[in-house]
Amino acid sequence: MEFKDKVVVITGGSGGIGSATAEIFAENGAKLVLIGTSSEKTEKKAKELGLKEGEYLALGADVSKEADVKAYVDATVDKFGRIDVFFNNAGVSGDIANTADISSENMEKIYGVNIMGVHFGLKHVLKVMLKQKSGSIINTSSLAGLRGFPGLGAYVASKHAVVGLTRTAALEVAGEGVRVNAICPAPVETRMMDTIEKDMGEGARENFEAGVPMKRYGKREEIARLVYFLASDKASFITGGIYTIDGGQSAKA
Numbered sequence: 557m558e559f560k561d562k563v564v565v566i567t568g569g570s571g572g573i574g575s576a577t578a579e580i581f582a583e584n585g586a587k588l589v590l591i592g593t594s595s596e597k598t599e600k601k602a603k604e605l606g607l608k609e610g611e612y613l614a615l616g617a618d619v620s621k622e623a624d625v626k627a628y629v630d631a632t633v634d635k636f637g638r639i640d641v642f643f644n645n646a647g648v649s650g651d652i653a654n655t656a657d658i659s660s661e662n663m664e665k666i667y668g669v670n671i672m673g674v675h676f677g678l679k680h681v682l683k684v685m686l687k688q689k690s691g692s693i694i695n696t697s698s699l700a701g702l703r704g705f706p707g708l709g710a711y712v713a714s715k716h717a718v719v720g721l722t723r724t725a726a727l728e729v730a731g732e733g734v735r736v737n738a739i740c741p742a743p744v745e746t747r748m749m750d751t752i753e754k755d756m757g758e759g760a761r762e763n764f765e766a767g768v769p770m771k772r773y774g775k776r777e778e779i780a781r782l783v784y785f786l787a788s789d790k791a792s793f794i795t796g797g798i799y800t801i802d803g804g805q806s807a808k809a
């Protein structure tokens with residue numbers, strides 16, 4: 557029970573990667589705060605995970621709105637008194653569109669959730685962790701945070717921003733007992749990839765798989781195990797790190 561009574565906040569907690577991560581922390585004794593677009597979805601997920609009354613909070617929030625982010629941080633501190641781990645993970649891929657064609661609505665949606673949402677989360681959770689003088693934050697970037705992908709310009713830009721925010725926040729708090737890292741997965745089996753494949757059309761999945769040296773998508777629990785490690789004291793000298801988890805894809809030219 558490595559995380560017994562530690563408080564773990566997960567945004568995108570009802571989604572693929574977020575819920576797999578919630579499962580590992582729950583198995584290891586953590587108190588969980590699941591944030592999703594609606595409290596019905598996060599409540600349903602908490603029940604599926606077998607979380608017991610008093611050991612979790614299931615909340616709805618739009619992470620692109622600062623008031624919603626402040627509200628989920630305040631609700632966590634009111635209920636549990638602290639935040640030990642923050643998995644800053646909610647994200648959207650948006651509609652597929654080339655750089656010359658993308659609509660401003662699509663850009664605003666993607667930047668709102670993936671950049672503002674991550675930045676607001678950092679801002680409000682760091683205030684709590686800095687008071688505690690402890691905590692571990694893991695931001696979800698992507699392989700798209702390290703290289704380009706045609707048709708996904710705003711998503712790519714947003715995930716590059718997550719890398720920059722991670723490095724900057726890590727440097728700002730490195731002497732304060734708080735660690736900040738990011739993960740960069742290649743395609744993972746979740747609803748997000750289902751949507752991207754549908755939008756890109758026939759052959760999309762085969763193309764994505766062909767790009768991965770291991771010739772497959774990642775499994776959500778494989779990503780969850782990296783997040784769990786980075787959150788744990790076993791990673792006590794790791795901060796400002798950008799961790800690819802990609803079946804070898806970033807090793808290619």
Ligand SMILES: NC(=O)c1ccc[n+]([C@@H]2O[C@H](COP(=O)([O-])OP(=O)(O)OC[C@H]3O[C@@H](n4cnc5c(N)ncnc54)[C@H](O)[C@@H]3O)[C@@H](O)[C@H]2O)c1
Nearest residue numbers: 568570571572573593618619645646647698743744746748
């Ligand atoms: N699936 C992949 O291949 C892949 C690869 C690299 C990175 N990622 C990143 O992993 C993260 C999790 O995605 P996933 O693959 O689990 O997809 P998913 O669609 O299953 O989960 C995304 C989650 O984000 C939440 N969310 C979206 N907009 C929100 C908002 N405005 N406010 C609050 N919550 C919101 C959704 O409710 C959902 O729970 C995302 O940041 C995504 O960009 C995914």
